[in-house]
Amino acid sequence: MIAIYFSKEFYLHTPPMGLYHPENPRRLEIALNALHYSGFKENIIEVQNVKVDVNAQEFLLKMHDSAYVEHIFKLCSQGFEGYIDNDTYVSRGTCKAAQKAIEISMMATKHVLEHRHSLALALVRPPGHHAGVMGKAMGASTQGFCIFNNIAAATTYALHSGFKRILIIDIDVHHGNGTQQIFWNNPDVIHIDVHEHGIYPGTGDIHDIGGKGAEGTKVNIPLPPYSGDEDYIYIFSTLVEPLIYAVKPRLIAVSAGFDAYINDGLAEMRLTESFYEFFGRMLYEVSRALGIGVVATLEGGYSIGLRNGLPAMLKGFAKQEYAKFRIEEIKTSYAIKTLVNEVMQTLKQYIAI
Ligand SMILES: [Zn+2]
Secondary structure (H helix, E strand, O other): OEEEEEOHHHHHOOOHHHOOOOOOOHHHHHHHHHHHHHHHHHHEEEOOOOOOOOOHHHHHHHOOOHHHHHHHHHHHHOOOOEEOOOOOEEOOOHHHHHHHHHHHHHHHHHHHHOOOOOEEEEOOOOOOOOOEOOEOOOOOOOOOOOOOOHHHHHHHHHHHOOOOOEEEEEOOOOOOHHHHHHHOOOOOEEEEEEEEOOOOOOOOOOOOOOOOOOOOOEEEEEEOOOOEHHHHHHHHHHHHHHHHHHHOOOEEEEEEOOOOEOOOOOOOOEEOHHHHHHHHHHHHHHHHHHOOEEEEEEOOOOOHHHHHHHHHHHHHHOOOOOOOOOHHHOOOOHHHHHHHHHHHHHHOOOOOO
16 A cells, blocks of 8 residues: 655745745645546545654754754744755745654654555655755765755664664665765665766765675665666666665665656656656565565655656556566666676675675
């Protein structure tokens, strides 16, 4: 069963002075409309009251430094409306929206861990995976539209509930630098990040494999620009899926960004529904085989990626309109095959894949 959680409070985070910004409330309307018209109307749940057994503001300090959290709340309480870096804005409603995003990400996790849903998607904004311990992460120039880290909240909630070995899969076109920084030294969090090489935030090198004691738990797969469905399907079939079975996680947490969809607007990748359906299907099959659930939080995706990629992922999970791929028929490049080998060589001494 699939649940899609959202809150009207996510609309309160608005670009300053009414000027255009790609990360704006319209994104949620696009996503909700697309889900509505692709058979998921009944799965959408508007959350009025979040019931989790932790205080979200206190819980934030497990992911972020108190000075950073206080700084953001202070801006909101002062009625600040403007940019905190070249990409990222804070408006009057930002703290309400960002805190609700954290709470709903935790609630979605709770319900998956209680086996209420096989997949719970927290349709949140602002996004989170670039938000690190102090805001900007790993030398990035900005926070990339993110305030608090939603997938880190989901993951930390699962750890807090006694579930060890949580697997994060980040399919957003940008590297999840905030997430990687937060869990860098934590061997209980395995983070697989597939992203476009050479764009913001500039991190996510193959050889970044985790801090001392957590080596091999951070897996970075930087793809060349213009990679498409077959490249991604090859990588997920030959590398990501075997990794999941090797790791045997207790929960899969997906940083669900759809900005690698062709012409979504912020990057050069060329994914279509084919990959997202394949990915949803893979999530369904591995989670069922391992007897675990999947929680997902919305990251990027700014136009057509939300319209087409998001419903395709859920359709794949729900077993609708699924086309089976035979790996020997997948046409990918020498560069992608070399990349898969290089990642495997790097991880071999830490994980049996
Ligand atoms: Zn992104």
